[in-house]
Amino acid sequence: MDIHRHPELLDRLASAYALGTLRGGARRRFEALAREQAPVRAAALVWQSRVASLNEVQQPAQPSPAVWQRIDNLVRAEREQQLMAQARARPAPASSGWWRSLPLWRGTTAAGALATVLAVVTAVGLRDDLSAQIGALQAQLSTQPQIEYVAVLNDDQASASMLVTFDPKNRKLTLQRVGGYQEAADKSLQLWALPPGAAPRSLGVLNQEKLLQLAADEQAVGGVPALAISLEPLGGVPSERGPTGPVLFKGALIQKLL
Amino acid sequence: MTWRDAWTCLRRSPCGDVPHNARMHDDPDPLLMALIDRVATRDETALKALYDHTSGKLFGLALRVTSRREWAEDALQEAFLQVWKNAADYRASLSPPMAWLGLIVRSRALDQLRRHRAEREHLTDEIDDALADTLEGGAANPMDTSLASQQAWALHQCLGKLESKQREVVSLAYLRDLSHSELAAQLRLPLGTVKSWIRRGLDQLRSCMAHFA
Numbered sequence: 001m002d003i004h005r006h007p008e009l010l011d012r013l014a015s016a017y018a019l020g021t022l023r024g025g026a027r028r029r030f031e032a033l034a035r036e037q038a039p040v041r042a043a044a045l046v047w048q049s050r051v052a053s054l055n056e057v058q059q060p061a062q063p064s065p066a067v068w069q070r071i072d073n074l075v076r077a078e079r080e081q082q083l084m085a086q087a088r089a090r091p092a093p094a095s096s097g098w099w100r101s102l103p104l105w106r107g108t109t110a111a112g113a114l115a116t117v118l119a120v121v122t123a124v125g126l127r128d129d130l131s132a133q134i135g136a137l138q139a140q141l142s143t144q145p146q147i148e149y150v151a152v153l154n155d156d157q158a159s160a161s162m163l164v165t166f167d168p169k170n171r172k173l174t175l176q177r178v179g180g181y182q183e184a185a186d187k188s189l190q191l192w193a194l195p196p197g198a199a200p201r202s203l204g205v206l207n208q209e210k211l212l213q214l215a216a217d218e219q220a221v222g223g224v225p226a227l228a229i230s231l232e233p234l235g236g237v238p239s240e241r242g243p244t245g246p247v248l249f250k251g252a253l254i255q256k257l258l
Numbered sequence: 259m260t261w262r263d264a265w266t267c268l269r270r271s272p273c274g275d276v277p278h279n280a281r282m283h284d285d286p287d288p289l290l291m292a293l294i295d296r297v298a299t300r301d302e303t304a305l306k307a308l309y310d311h312t313s314g315k316l317f318g319l320a321l322r323v324t325s326r327r328e329w330a331e332d333a334l335q336e337a338f339l340q341v342w343k344n345a346a347d348y349r350a351s352l353s354p355p356m357a358w359l360g361l362i363v364r365s366r367a368l369d370q371l372r373r374h375r376a377e378r379e380h381l382t383d384e385i386d387d388a389l390a391d392t393l394e395g396g397a398a399n400p401m402d403t404s405l406a407s408q409q410a411w412a413l414h415q416c417l418g419k420l421e422s423k424q425r426e427v428v429s430l431a432y433l434r435d436l437s438h439s440e441l442a443a444q445l446r447l448p449l450g451t452v453k454s455w456i457r458r459g460l461d462q463l464r465s466c467m468a469h470f471a
Contacts, residue, residue: 011464012461019431019456020432020436038410049409050413050467052361053357053412054429054432054433055433056319056405056410057402057410057414058315058401058403059322059401062314063313063334068306070335071309071338071342072306079302168284234335248366
């Protein structure tokens with residue numbers, strides 16, 4: 001049937017289709033007609049758009065502030081993840097330094113004896129070059145992470161589940177999952193500092209990756225004796241509310257002296 | 259004269275007396291579209307601004323679909339993460355901003371409903387008491403046109419002409435994606451009643467919306 005020659009019927013079917021009350025065989029037949037006949041398709045699209053306006057006329061209501069907090073946490077975790085992926089993809093700047101060049105050193109070793117002699121002879125003249133090299137090495141060193149705090153977080157069976165390191169100079173917490181734990185898709189793990197005599201403070205929400213970095217100040221991490229990870233709704237909970245789910249992993253935070 | 263003034267003329271006369279519609283000067287769409295464009299460039303402050311402008315309206319929608327705050331909040335969260343990922347697709351949708359956002363929120367809210375229904379199979383035919391009471395009392399569920407697009411404003415006018423129970427049943431059929439029999443079960447109404455309310459409601463909507471075509 002050329003349904004578009006019956007505008008009244010077409011309109012009725014299209015509106016019921018868009019509302020969702022046209023079901024079963026009638027719906028499938030209408031969909032088949034719409035694929036074949038552009039006017040039918042057009043009527044369906046017009047009604048879908050009209051009916052969808054129902055979405056726009058509902059009474060507003062205020063969501064809890066925790067919703068934005070959770071969205072913000074997840075967006076931040078994603079950004080940290082991207083930054084880390086970029087950092088990994090970028091070759092270390094130091095590797096391009098001439099002192100790392102293997103062929104150069106091989107050649108130089110062959111001429112070792114001569115070099116030693118020359119070095120002694122011209123030591124005074126080289127001193128300026130040497131201090132420039134030391135400066136470059138120091139600059140290189142300062143870009144390397146300096147791990148000063150380490151924690152191994154265990155589950156209640158005392159098996160290691162998460163390795164946490166903190167680099168105060170670059171203000172980076174790095175978390176590596178070492179156990180096989182995988183939270184459900186609608187849950188997030190959240191890392192907490194457990195300061196003595198005070199409420200837990202959120203250090204951030206983990207995404208599902210094996211390796212994750214979070215930004216953290218030394219104030220937030222230094223001096224905290226222990227860290228813990230709780231299971232929270234996707235996106236975590238606001239810090240001031242404290243953990244709401246079970247604590248899955250915890251462990252002492254140790255300042256490295258080596 | 260805009261089409262909306264023209265519509266107002268159909269209902270009031272003389273047209274010269276029609277006060278200028280304040281919404282026309284206060285159109286939120288350019289602001290919302292600019293924010294969505296900025297979100298597409300990974301601008302987190304734009305995401306926050308978009309949330310501040312629209313979350314009340316969108317949460318109201320999610321709440322209407324799921325009828326539970328907790329599920330509605332999860333739906334709102336998932337919707338905004340989807341907006342964060344897919345804002346670059348907005349322009350291609352050719353939709354007013356609230357229409358686009360509304361579709362995303364309704365989809366995520368329906369996901370929540372399906373997920374929780376699957377977990378609680380025995381409650382599939384859960385009766386919505388608050389809703390059933392609304393229908394019994396004949397009280398109109400209030401509508402709200404803040405941020406609404408022009409097309410939504412037109413639908414709002416037409417819905418306003420329906421009897422409140424017809425409007426309610428038509429709205430719920432769409433918002434919760436319910437069949438005639440599911441609606442009858444949730445609202446404790448005979449199937450025939452639901453069918454005739456929807457049919458009459460849609461008939462009236464069609465003739466009313468024809469004025470805006």
